[in-house]
Amino acid sequence: MTELAGFTRRAAETRLPTRYGDFQAIGYADPTCAHEQVALVYGDITGRDPLTRVHSECLTGDVFGSTRCECGDQLSAAMRAIVAEGAGILIYLQGHEGRGIGLLAKLKAMRLQEDGLDTVDANVALGLPVDSRDYTVAAEILHDLGVPAIRLLSNNPRKLDSLRQHGICISEQVPLLVEPNDENLPYLKAKRERLDHYLPQLDNLS
Template sequence: MTVERVVETRLPTRYGVFRAYGYLDADGTEQMALVHGEIAGFGTLARVHSECLTGDVFSSMHCECGDQLAAALMAIVKEGAGVLVYAQGHEGRGIGLLAKLKAMRLQDEGLDTVEANIALGLPVDARDYRAAAAILTDLGVRSVRLLSNNPAKVDQLTRHGVRISERVPLLVAPNDENLRYLRTKQERMHHFLPHLDLVDSGERGQVGAAGG
């Protein structure tokens, strides 16, 4: 998938100052990347963050998305350079906002996040990472240290030409609302979430945002 760079502008945030790059992908979907410092080259700290309106905007405690977004931006600024690609079209792992809300309702009724998607006749994960890979290439990134706990994301980005030199864990503290959801991701989707083991030992309060 090709992308067209449409605009670049300065974007000051509470985490630091970024350059915001706006793109159109081949499907006409608007995409954005935030860049801090000089990123062209090898071993760039990077996050491909799937859009999540409920988590990123409304601070939903059902998932960890909003906390991961904040942790990734802080890690990039602390590093001194890095890029976050905000992947539009990834809402609900690619099933869309309304379907995600339906899946959340089914989870309230007892299904886990995998079972809920299947019950709706939808894929467990329908995300497409081609546009994100094309954006990283356009920005001159040669290889990345990827902020992610998701092995499927590593596989997808690699398949689309992104060289990943390291996967950097992005662990955030669980809460009572999202613990079952996170355990499902760990057990059924093979996400790397070793900090959940601390919950069983009563050490939840010691687990904070990480990702540098």
């Protein structure tokens, strides 16, 4: 096991065959918050700026296939893109559910959205932060993997800024765009208009 510069430590490693391809799964433990994180590495990531997705945990979208967000579609698209690229990294971050507010609070916020609030105002109405995610552990994992720079699969400028503040060199932002549906269109519009996400596929939609 390897101790990182911060508190995160490498704790396990194994081959992980998936429907997209064979990844190397590297598990990390963060004793400061008891979360268990995983990085999926595909191919040889040395000597390049690997295509990288830092993906926030989303039980409703990633596991249950909820159409109220784009998270599950983004996760699948990212894994396909990494395999097509021939090499890359996917970091899956626990503790990021609902932009950091947790599963139960997220369900309450979703209920408020049914009453007309957007994803930002729903969090505020619950007395919770709009986005409390922290990317320190993601940066520590990337440092541990030894990549000098990455090409980040993300539409979120705040994620880029946070990773750069933690010493990660991002040579390119690669958009990760999915087709909207009737259920998630209001959510995506709020992310574009209020959280500055890059979502040009919404331009011609009412």
